[in-house]
Amino acid sequence: MTNTEEIQLIQTEIGDKAGRGLKWSLVGTLGAKVGSFAMGLVLARLLEPSDYGTFGIATAALAVLMHINDVGLIAAVVQWRGKLEDMAPTAATLAAVFGVVVYGIFYVTAPAYSAFSGEADAVGVVRLLTVVIVIDGLTAVRSAALMREFRQDKMIIANTVGLGFQIVVSIWLAIAGAHAYAFAWGQVAGAVVGGLLTTIFAKVPLRFGYNREIAKKLLKYGFPLAVSLGIEAIVMNVQLAIVGRISGQEQLGFYVLAFNMSMWAQTILGTAIRYVSVAGFSRLSETDDRALAQGVHKYIPMLVSVVAPIIALMSVLATPLVTLLYGGKWSPAGPALMLLVGLTFVRMVTGLAMDALMGAGATRSTLWIYLGWSIALVPALWIATESLGINGAAIAQTGIGLLVGVPLTAIALQRAKVALRPMGPPLVRPLLSTVLAAAVAAVVAHFTGPYPVVQLLAGGTVGLLVYVPLVVPRDQLRRLPSTLLRRGGSAPIPEEA
Template structure:
């Protein structure tokens, strides 16, 4: 039951096509069985993420009217630090629990000790370096906010193994309820503090309260006794899998937060506040759909990887076209109607964020696809490949962000982010998946119609937006609906549309 490493996965590169019909049938049955479990988990995850994001969205609308851009900028600096430490603090223990080959009860005591130790140690380090990090980001006054917000990793250290156990068993209904409860607490605390003049501390205190409530519920509902112990062999296996994964996730955190540090250092907290708002809007789909997918893709693809290589490839070939078909129209509407989205939701004082949002729509697609690739590689045990994939992206991204921000302000930062993702991250993801033995060639024909539909939708949306007058909401409804309709008519096959139409019409009584 040894952990499969990146080299093992790479050795499967020559598996090629499925050899026999019987094998294909078996692989298809395995994909279908696990897919049904994943589908149930995904429905709960989507429900939970949607509920959480709706709450966060409403909270953001309220806070945008109670706070000023500088407050958002200070929070962005603390968020950048927190995102990084949250990715590395448990050394991949959650994913290792999901992917563990064997009984979770055997590894849980050791994994719990490791998660607690690493979380506490990393928090101690960040407490010390917080002033230097805040100064690097251009706002020394963010130091106490950084120290407060990063405290949530202590809670994560306590709950890591239990959260992984719930995901492993597709217990997403309980995770969903815990997350929704936390989001409601977050909104209540943050809005109350903001109304009483707490500024950037509103975000931090709300998040700490939310994680406390969510963590308590996860501990109560996981059904896994909280025991401490240490087994050297188990620890080695966990580190062999988790350490490269944590490094890859740490680089991923740098990728998603380096822009906050660079924009804050070059342009100051007010400009960073506009950038943060645009980035948050562009992150709605990756946050809602991407996070929900991550809850189920890792356990699903892990179970497929345990069977035979063709099962994993078949699962990927079915997943990628569906993801692309869903994400592209959202990106098109976000890019073409960015001014209307910002004006309608947040008001004219946030107008500088619109140009950034339009450019970050490209990054929206890249993030969804690279996140899926990361999860597939993790499930296959190829955690070293995740490091190389994200490292290549980071090496290109940091100078692109720095040059773009100096050249064209917050829009330049968005351009640098989008180009690095499109030209470096996506090719790296394809390369690493191919080296892990995942056959991607059969995916290409299924992408033609969605890409053509996205191009048509962009033309239709821009045309209708230019022809439609009135307030932003009217242009959003008219142009957005027209663009989405054009996309569906071209991207979805006619037979599929007829099938969906037949399901929508109630069967007549015989």
């Protein structure tokens, strides 16, 4: 067997495992999104925009802390070259200690953070919600063990049950008049239940210990990653503090809703992919540099083909989508949503590329990407928000992502011996088809107004009817009806996805 054949065999084996894991991840994240979406619809009618603003400030803090509190140990465990049982006690100790320490520091500094964000009354909500980082630190190694072995089915069960508790607690407290605390208590309850189930399913002995050499290896990989992910979280969430300070509580509430809606595609597809991509790229990088590069060349165009039309149609149909789902009082979020979905597209593409860098152990590259991204973003975000309000903030986020985030990621891939030229031709057709589909959908929606439901159905349907025949090969379209019948009416998910 030649070296090329061996690489292809390894790619096939890893692809099969990752494909099965991705199927479970897609099912789980889709179900979680449906549940979160339903909860959001109910809470939007029980709470006020100001409550969303307060919770947005707390969520921003949690997002940053969640990325740094385990010092990159989840990814380090997934990528670890060796036996899990040798490293698990040390990793568990490090993750738990850092989780408690980070929470303690932020507990003390929460008043200053809330005051800077223009939400001085948010201190209690911030302190309560960030308890989640302690729970995450205690369960980090167990979550990583499930991801490492592509046991996404167990993760889905744990997350789904946790989400159920979150929904019940949040809605019950919202009805009782708890305002923003309804969000926080619900999320903490869900984290506790999900964490307990994850610990049970992982079957990793609950042991703590410390080995200096193992700790050194884990932190050498994980620390640059934790810093880079922390900067990423700042890049994505500093907007909330700036918008709240400049535009006020109510405008922040509109912006939070728009931002959360813009993340739907990433929440469903991006989260599902990340559950398997780091492990998959790690296994590929263990074999040969060519295997990793071939994986990137294959999966980024595939991701673009799926995500680009979703993002484009959501952009041109943003205002009727907001109005239909949340009511007329939330319509100011529409223009911001139209712009922010572009950032989601950027994050998903660069995120998959950086998963490949993490799989190859190039965590310092991700650090430099996010550092450069944040340096460019913060001043642009402040200036744009002062000039154009929440729409200016959306323009700054998407613009800096395209003009700074994408080029920095491309440079990092080149330095990791992943050539960019082979990805060019496969991207042309889906990108051009996306532009055409979005333009047609916008025209159809304009002439089928003023009812939002009609605009969404007509514009979305016509847009997809334009896109799909241009991108999906004709033989696959011809086989689709028979494939659907064989699978009992459920659409096929390619193994290599």
